[in-house]
Amino acid sequence: MTETTSTGARTERARPLSRAERRDAIAAATMPLLVEHGTAVTTRQIAEAAGVAEGTLFRAFEDKDELLRAAVVLALDPQPLVDAIADVPGADLRELVRGLAHLLAEAQRVGMRVFSVAHQVLGARAAAPGAGSRAKVERLRVSRHGVDERQRANRAVVVALEARLSPHESELRVPPPVAAAVVSSLVFGTAVPHLTGGAGLEPDQVADLLLHGISEPTGTDPSP
Known part of the structure; x- marks a missing residue:
């Protein structure tokens, strides 16, 4: 997507991730945390690693267990x-x-x-x-x-x-x-x-x- 700045320059905006892409990105960010913390990893740690708000996790996944299972499948x-x-x-x-x-x-x-x-x-x-x-x-x-x-x-x-x-x-x-x-x-x-x-x-x-x-x-x- 292209937008124009106040100076008239045209810049490219990043395409928003689909839900499936967002799930994969979050699961990938979770994998190293699973290795380090196991199931004790918190959703706050996952959100920080994925660079998203905690609420975004639960728009992509039903709950923490589903998120962890997705990370295991990816692994x-x-x-x-x-x-x-x-x-x-x-x-x-x-x-x-x-x-x-x-x-x-x-x-x-x-x-x-x-x-x-x-x-x-x-x-x-x-x-x-x-x-x-x-x-x-x-x-x-x-x-x-x-x-x-x-x-x-x-x-x-x-x-x-x-x-x-x-x-x-x-x-x-x-x-x-x-x-x-x-x-x-x-x-x-x-x-x-x-x-x-x-x-x-x-x-x-x-x-x-x-x-x-x-x-x-x-x-x-x-x-x-």
Whole structure:
């Protein structure tokens, strides 16, 4: 939209966001707050992060729970991580693997926090006064949807990793699709403490294991 100022200059006014665009913008601003505060995040904090008045939140969403669920759904979108994988520096295989390990480890940390919040939000909804079998069915449906979306997201990430590793195929002991699956499995798996029996591994440790394995180098000298 164009308007004329008092000096006669013509300026372009920003197009107002549609309700769907406003919801997406608010949900995107909420995601980092979910990671930091969980469900304790306040609508005032969300409004400040989104750059809107608190009342705007409730014109876009029915309530805070709906807003948090929208943020969780947005967090399941793998595209930002896929784009980030494409931008990891990698002039050589070592640099690339280390960069990917750090990126994926941070994505896993954020993802685990978001999923924890998702369970809190869905659990609170089902446990609310008056919630019955319908609420439990909804929670189960959303939970299954989340699992399906997670699987699709993981597949998109593996495909993106394969694309980055393929130029280094001559340096790999396995085909790029296998290498991509191993990178994804090892980084994500070692970022979960209960799977490693401890605090997990640092990204540099994971990268070293990916590049060199767990065994000591063996010499080629056949003499005793």
